[in-house]
Amino acid sequence: MPRSITIKMARLGLAGLVLAGAVAGSCNSGKADPAGDALARGVAAQNAGKPEDAKRAYYETLSADPKNMLAFYNLGQIARVANKPGIAEGYYRQALEIDGNHVGSMFGLAYVRAQQDAVADAIALYRRVVVLDVNNAAAHYNLGLLLRVSGSVAEGDAEVAKGRQLDPSFAAPGPAPTAAPPASPTPSGSPRR
Numbered sequence: 001m002p003r004s005i006t007i008k009m010a011r012l013g014l015a016g017l018v019l020a021g022a023v024a025g026s027c028n029s030g031k032a033d034p035a036g037d038a039l040a041r042g043v044a045a046q047n048a049g050k051p052e053d054a055k056r057a058y059y060e061t062l063s064a065d066p067k068n069m070l071a072f073y074n075l076g077q078i079a080r081v082a083n084k085p086g087i088a089e090g091y092y093r094q095a096l097e098i099d100g101n102h103v104g105s106m107f108g109l110a111y112v113r114a115q116q117d118a119v120a121d122a123i124a125l126y127r128r129v130v131v132l133d134v135n136n137a138a139a140h141y142n143l144g145l146l147l148r149v150s151g152s153v154a155e156g157d158a159e160v161a162k163g164r165q166l167d168p169s170f171a172a173p174g175p176a177p178t179a180a181p182p183a184s185p186t187p188s189g190s191p192r193r
Helices: 015-025 032-049 049-064 069-081 085-098 103-115 118-132 137-149 153-166
Strands: none
Touching: 032 049, 032 069, 049 069, 069 085, 069 103, 085 103, 103 118, 103 137, 118 137, 137 153
């Protein structure tokens, strides 16, 4: 992460997974639904802290339904928690190929891009998240921190303030990073004679 900033992960975590499981379970209208059943098992395993069981169920979901965005998203979440940002990035990107406006996948991708020091990419993604979900406190906060690091301190401060307004539990960040001193116009840095 650039300059030791700590960005926040959205509080979608288990609540988002439970919702995904409820949706999968409620879509089964008495007919066999292997993808929905596997997705529900994956969500239950992930909520129970069994990521390997969850991954197996999500792969089963994808075997039955190769375009199941929630399976890709949840695999991305598992990889992110396991501190495998490259793998998480791939899953989040696959989810976004299916639903380009899925806020959870976009937020997750922004988070891992920031971990990979791809600050410009992370900023662009967080900007999209806050357009799609104007009340996403963590996205505003993270966008603000990254803007501050990239030199857009005033805009960054405004985004951090918006995030803290939406969720007062977010800590106030330290002072904005200072810009490097300008390079000397002479090679040695000494005055010209």
